[in-house]
Amino acid sequence: MGRLDTKIVELGDDFSLRVPTNSTCAWLDEGRWQCGDPDEIFQCYFRHEIAPPSDPPTHPLVHAQRCLDIMRRWLEEHGAIGGIDERRTISGGIMHGITEDTDSGEVHRAARWGIATGFSHGTLFFRMTLSALAENWDHPSVPRLIEHFATQAVAGIGTESLFTEGLGLRDLRIDGPVVVSVPATWSVRQDEDRIIATGADGLPTLIADLSYTDDEAVLRAMSEAGPAQNFAEMAEVGLRAATALARTLAVVVNSIDRSEYGAIIAGEIDAPGAADQQLV
Numbered sequence: 001m002g003r004l005d006t007k008i009v010e011l012g013d014d015f016s017l018r019v020p021t022n023s024t025c026a027w028l029d030e031g032r033w034q035c036g037d038p039d040e041i042f043q044c045y046f047r048h049e050i051a052p053p054s055d056p057p058t059h060p061l062v063h064a065q066r067c068l069d070i071m072r073r074w075l076e077e078h079g080a081i082g083g084i085d086e087r088r089t090i091s092g093g094i095m096h097g098i099t100e101d102t103d104s105g106e107v108h109r110a111a112r113w114g115i116a117t118g119f120s121h122g123t124l125f126f127r128m129t130l131s132a133l134a135e136n137w138d139h140p141s142v143p144r145l146i147e148h149f150a151t152q153a154v155a156g157i158g159t160e161s162l163f164t165e166g167l168g169l170r171d172l173r174i175d176g177p178v179v180v181s182v183p184a185t186w187s188v189r190q191d192e193d194r195i196i197a198t199g200a201d202g203l204p205t206l207i208a209d210l211s212y213t214d215d216e217a218v219l220r221a222m223s224e225a226g227p228a229q230n231f232a233e234m235a236e237v238g239l240r241a242a243t244a245l246a247r248t249l250a251v252v253v254n255s256i257d258r259s260e261y262g263a264i265i266a267g268e269i270d271a272p273g274a275a276d277q278q279l280v
Helices: 060-077 141-155 216-225 231-246
Strands: 006-012 015-020 024-029 032-036 042-051 081-089 092-103 106-119 122-133 169-175 178-183 187-191 194-198 205-208 252-259 262-271 274-279
Touching: 006 024, 015 042, 015 141, 042 060, 042 141, 060 081, 060 092, 060 106, 060 122, 060 169, 081 106, 092 141, 106 141, 106 169, 122 141, 169 194, 178 205, 216 231, 231 252, 231 262
Parallel strands: none
Antiparallel strands: 006 015, 024 032, 032 042, 042 122, 081 092, 092 106, 106 122, 169 178, 187 194, 194 205, 252 262, 262 274
């Protein structure tokens, strides 16, 4: 099954998407677009909306999950074929399911994706739907189209800062329970185990990752900090360990600040091509 030939189409509202090269696309109404093949066998529908925050507002990732839960209930009510797939993304998640509907006596089958990106002031929710008559669902192009749009959903929908400028902050999952927040207008991508977030004008850049290490300097700092006698002492032990570790770093340490379960070391490091970089 070869890779589809694709092209990038600008959908408006700063959205861009890859679709099959032979697709013809059109704007339907505000926030909705449609693309189809020349033989009119398949139709693709795209829609975006900004879901308001909860009342009272909560964390951006919770906002995103609320939209995904709503879509899951909709898919369940419409009898999703073959189950429902949900996966996490950096700032939200993706929901996928296949449904069947009857319209004017014809049975249509549709593969549906919902992509939720949470912000402090709401959720950007993008829907993709690949639809065809049920009798055409065995067409050899169907698996390739589903794979293409599933990959597109994971890669993310290209959008620029103008559409997100009023959405506040965006949470980024780094690893496990570790989350950092950046302005909603920043672009975000994943590079192997690192999350890279860049300001709307290309600066500044945040590079975040999480590692568990048995580095000798870390082990010495932990030993110097001593054990925690109970859970309440963990933050104090973490601060002592951070203070000990900071003395071994080849950076200019600007501050060591307490956090809920330890401390944050902030400093500066020289790097090629950058006048100044912050290390946190």
